[in-house]
Amino acid sequence: MPESADFIYKVEFNKQQIMNNIPLIAYLTVSAVMFFAGIYGFLSRRNMLTILMSLELMLNAADLNFAVFNKYLYPGQSEGAFFTLFAIGVSAAETAIAIAIIINIYRNLKNIYVDEVNKMKF
Amino acid sequence: MMSYTLIILVLPVLMFIFLGLCGGKMKPAVAGIFGTLGLTLVAVLSYITAVTYFFSVGKVGGVYHTITPFNFEWLRITENLHIDLGIMLDPISVMMLVVISTVSLMVHIYSLGYMNGEKGFQRYYALLSLFSFSMLGLVVATNIFQMYIFWELVGVSSYSLIGFYYTKPSAVAASKKAFIVTRFADLFFLIGILVISFYSKTFSFASLTSPTGSILGQHIGATFMGVSVISWAMMLIFIGGAGKSAMMPFHIWLPDAMEGPTPVSALIHAATMVVAGVFLVARMFPLYYFGAPVVLNIIAYIGAITALFAAIVACTQTDIKRVLAFSTISQIAYMITALGVSGYGGEAGLGYMASMFHLFTHAFFKALLFLGAGSIIHAVHSNEMDTMGGLRKYMPITHITFLIACLSISGIPPFSGFFSKDEIMVAAFNKDIILFGCLYLCAGLTAFYMFRLYYRIFWGENNKQYEHKPHESPVNMTIPLIVLATLTVVTGFVPFSQYVSSDFIPFHTHIEWSVASLSILIAVIGIAIATIMYRKENSLPEKVALSASGFYTAACHKFYFDEIWIFITKKIIFNCISKPIAWFDRHVVDGFMNLLSSSTNFVSRKIKVVQSGDIQDYVWVFFMGALVMVVSLIFFWWSSLPC
Amino acid sequence: MAGQIIFYVLAIVIIVFSILSVTSRRILRAATYLLFVLIATAGLYLLLHYQFLAAVQIGVYAGGIMVLYIFSILLTSHAGDKTKRVSWKRLLPAGFAAIVGFLICGHIILHNVYKIAEIVPVNTDMKKVGLALMGTDKYQYLLPFEAISVLLLACIIGGILIARKR
Numbered sequence: 001m002p003e004s005a006d007f008i009y010k011v012e013f014n015k016q017q018i019m020n021n022i023p024l025i026a027y028l029t030v031s032a033v034m035f036f037a038g039i040y041g042f043l044s045r046r047n048m049l050t051i052l053m054s055l056e057l058m059l060n061a062a063d064l065n066f067a068v069f070n071k072y073l074y075p076g077q078s079e080g081a082f083f084t085l086f087a088i089g090v091s092a093a094e095t096a097i098a099i100a101i102i103i104n105i106y107r108n109l110k111n112i113y114v115d116e117v118n119k120m121k122f
Numbered sequence: 123m124m125s126y127t128l129i130i131l132v133l134p135v136l137m138f139i140f141l142g143l144c145g146g147k148m149k150p151a152v153a154g155i156f157g158t159l160g161l162t163l164v165a166v167l168s169y170i171t172a173v174t175y176f177f178s179v180g181k182v183g184g185v186y187h188t189i190t191p192f193n194f195e196w197l198r199i200t201e202n203l204h205i206d207l208g209i210m211l212d213p214i215s216v217m218m219l220v221v222i223s224t225v226s227l228m229v230h231i232y233s234l235g236y237m238n239g240e241k242g243f244q245r246y247y248a249l250l251s252l253f254s255f256s257m258l259g260l261v262v263a264t265n266i267f268q269m270y271i272f273w274e275l276v277g278v279s280s281y282s283l284i285g286f287y288y289t290k291p292s293a294v295a296a297s298k299k300a301f302i303v304t305r306f307a308d309l310f311f312l313i314g315i316l317v318i319s320f321y322s323k324t325f326s327f328a329s330l331t332s333p334t335g336s337i338l339g340q341h342i343g344a345t346f347m348g349v350s351v352i353s354w355a356m357m358l359i360f361i362g363g364a365g366k367s368a369m370m371p372f373h374i375w376l377p378d379a380m381e382g383p384t385p386v387s388a389l390i391h392a393a394t395m396v397v398a399g400v401f402l403v404a405r406m407f408p409l410y411y412f413g414a415p416v417v418l419n420i421i422a423y424i425g426a427i428t429a430l431f432a433a434i435v436a437c438t439q440t441d442i443k444r445v446l447a448f449s450t451i452s453q454i455a456y457m458i459t460a461l462g463v464s465g466y467g468g469e470a471g472l473g474y475m476a477s478m479f480h481l482f483t484h485a486f487f488k489a490l491l492f493l494g495a496g497s498i499i500h501a502v503h504s505n506e507m508d509t510m511g512g513l514r515k516y517m518p519i520t521h522i523t524f525l526i527a528c529l530s531i532s533g534i535p536p537f538s539g540f541f542s543k544d545e546i547m548v549a550a551f552n553k554d555i556i557l558f559g560c561l562y563l564c565a566g567l568t569a570f571y572m573f574r575l576y577y578r579i580f581w582g583e584n585n586k587q588y589e590h591k592p593h594e595s596p597v598n599m600t601i602p603l604i605v606l607a608t609l610t611v612v613t614g615f616v617p618f619s620q621y622v623s624s625d626f627i628p629f630h631t632h633i634e635w636s637v638a639s640l641s642i643l644i645a646v647i648g649i650a651i652a653t654i655m656y657r658k659e660n661s662l663p664e665k666v667a668l669s670a671s672g673f674y675t676a677a678c679h680k681f682y683f684d685e686i687w688i689f690i691t692k693k694i695i696f697n698c699i700s701k702p703i704a705w706f707d708r709h710v711v712d713g714f715m716n717l718l719s720s721s722t723n724f725v726s727r728k729i730k731v732v733q734s735g736d737i738q739d740y741v742w743v744f745f746m747g748a749l750v751m752v753v754s755l756i757f758f759w760w761s762s763l764p765c
Numbered sequence: 766m767a768g769q770i771i772f773y774v775l776a777i778v779i780i781v782f783s784i785l786s787v788t789s790r791r792i793l794r795a796a797t798y799l800l801f802v803l804i805a806t807a808g809l810y811l812l813l814h815y816q817f818l819a820a821v822q823i824g825v826y827a828g829g830i831m832v833l834y835i836f837s838i839l840l841t842s843h844a845g846d847k848t849k850r851v852s853w854k855r856l857l858p859a860g861f862a863a864i865v866g867f868l869i870c871g872h873i874i875l876h877n878v879y880k881i882a883e884i885v886p887v888n889t890d891m892k893k894v895g896l897a898l899m900g901t902d903k904y905q906y907l908l909p910f911e912a913i914s915v916l917l918l919a920c921i922i923g924g925i926l927i928a929r930k931r
Contacts, residue, residue: 022772027809028874030776034783034802036867039745041787043738043859044851049838051738053799054787056830060806071813078889081815082897082906088825089913093920095830099837100928106841114737121735742858749866756873 027068035061048102048112052095059091124174124191127209130167130219131262133160134255138248145244151234157247158230161254165223175216176621186626188212188328193264202323208264210327213622214404214478218261221485222394224609226254228602229389232493235598236385236500246286250389253279257394261401265325266315269402273311273366276398277304280390284382296378303375307365314358318409321351331408352413360403360421367399368451369458370428374684376451380443384496387443392450392492393485400457400481407474407624411466422462422553426560429455431681433567437574438667438677441505442495445575446488449531452564453484459561460546463553464624471624472631473553476545479618483538486613487530490606494524497599498579501592507575511582511659516592519600521580523607528576530610532569532645535638538614544638551637565641569648577656772812778805790847792838796831803827817894 034057041054063084070080106112137160145153179189193208230250237246256275263269278301285297319325345351363369368376379391390396403410403421410418429452436448457477464473497520502510514521530539543565550558594600620628655662667674676682779802786798803826810819901907 021769022812025874026772026776029871030779030809032867032870032874033780036863036870037783037787039866040859040863043742043745043862044856045787046851047792047842047848049834049841050787050792050795053795053834056799056826057783057786057802060803060826064806064809067810067813067815067818071815077904078897079904081818081889082909084815084818085821086906086909086913088821090916092825092830093917095833096920096924097927099833100924102837103840103928112841117737118735120733122730122733738855738859742862745862745866749862749869753869 024072031061031064134251137251141248150243153244154234161227161230165227168219168223172220205267209262210264215261225393225489229385232602233385235596267325283386284379293381296381300375304365310358311362314355318355356414356417363399363402377447388489388492392488425455425459426557429564433564437571440507467625468629473549474624475619478622480542483542486609487527490527497595507578510579514580517594523603526607528572541614566644566648569645573649573652775805775808800831
């Protein structure tokens, strides 16, 4: 692990054309706020759909992070962008399945509160 | 050579297994026939063995040698110590073979008639065969541990047979009492065996009792609490024998054992099992005489006291089987005393020879007495003397044979009892006058109570009313009576000292008429007193009983020995030893186990809350764990890196 | 200059609406706020010159997923009602986790990422993107593409199976 840390820190920044003056930190702050808002929502909500929505927030924050790091640290390459692409696709698939499960739960329990689905306990 | 003796042992146990497994499927009479045939074969083989041993092969250079036709190692404990199983033939074991097989055969034949129609007939015969096997194995044991094994087997057979009528609570209680008392004594026996084998590094009789063997040859000087180890061991072994032979204070089981069927009493509790203790002391006699003479003295005194005590109690009992039971205790005490006063070698070993002789004759006349009592009980359907009287008119054969047995046990010549008792008296007279006095008084009492019994049963009234007229027993019950009566008459004349002696060298005996006439005198006095008191019904017995009322009541209650034992076990052992141990077991040992389980339960109940089933709780823990890992990795691992 | 203003507007939109989405007591409003967040994120992608990504974000996330959510919400609950207040016993650990996490993250960011970087205006050609998606050389993404298509197939089948009427 220390090796890759060195790798990050030793990247050289050449003199480039200044386009925007938005620091990297700003983007990272935005994505951090989005992520931890998602954490808060996941842990505190009762309705399963809202929990899923918080999950979407978290995923979205991570995608943003990938895109931003790609643009700022590896301007010539585009792995980050493609990762984001595929991440969006996977998140869509996972959301669909989760909602299918929630529909099933709704049919059986007549509500979708997460504290009712607690049979796998002691 | 003489390997056919193996059949003597194996046949009864095979018969037991056969009758035990298949007996239920065959008719009772068939099972009886099988059992009897098996014992007949065993008896014939025993006679052949005896004849061969005593007349053909036994005597070598004037000494009867021990022949071991069969001996194999069963369990090897260490290099030197191993438990064998085998057959050893020497004079006393061959004599015992003859006695056991004869009496057992008579009992088998008798039971065909006596137990006819009883439930469990086949089980009875199976158990009789088991008993015969155990007793035969006991007497031919080559080593003391084999004897112990068969000792316990005999105890088990006795237990099963006493409790034969298992639906009667008194029979069940009696069988338990017999087993527990003898088992308790056997504990000491086992400790004695272990002590002696620890010091002598062997179990076998040949090396234990040979004069050059490890014990006697090396004069082991180890002592324990001031008394030599050999004395301790022999005392412990004697206690084991005392339990089985109903010496004081372990005699309490024998009167109660009369709850079993009468042929069982004849076989086990008169002729064979109860003499196992005598046989044990006789078997280990060289060790007793050379290694622990003090113990031998103690044995003699215990025997004399028991004989006197049992004779006194027998005078007051009203159940005929109880009278005979106490008579047995008394006669076995005679044998034990004879061993106790005996010396070793030739004439000095008179007591030993007399004891064995008395064992031999006593087996026959006591079995005869019991079988006769069985015949009477069969006719009158009751055990109590009060319900009997004047039976001589109805049962002639039983009457005559019973009379012969009474005369024999009282010591009237020319019956066998006179000869064997006389030898015992001579041996006691030569050793210790107090012991002689005890035995002398006891002889008189014996004559008295036996004839009291005889007169109460066969004479006494003139117009006794019976519900249905008593009749003589069937042939299969009277034949054994006649055979045993014949033996009682004849065996007195066997020159026993030519065959059995303490060092296996035959010697000559002659009747010392000085002592003999004294014993005849006291016997005649006893018979006379009994005749006066009991021949015709009169009030003399009540007057005598009233005049010694306290003593009489105590004797009637067998001197309260049962009560003393119950007090010791219930109040002392149960309360002081068993209850604390039980408390400890229940609360500490079980409590510890319960504590383990309940603490596990408690911990699991407290922990299981973690599995709440709530997804958000799980995710919270997951996320915090990830945070902790991140923090620890970054702050404690990467902190060396420039920030 | 304009870029900076647009960035800050979008950033404020994202922050405010994401917090509102997770704390709102009406579900449909939460869904709507989420929609706004997603659209604003698409805007951020555009600022970074990731036009294809922005389009995909709008089309898939905002257009597909959010519609799915709205359908489900309307299917499973009375959309206009306020949900019950959540007890503070649940809010406390959640808030604690979020705040602590945010602080740690912030600390890491502040201590390690400090450069004002300059972005190269790389014109990502759509043709290049297409070729990359379909190519099999190094740095080309045919395999993940096919894998994702299988995943989507599995998803379709799974979703129909789970949610079918018995």
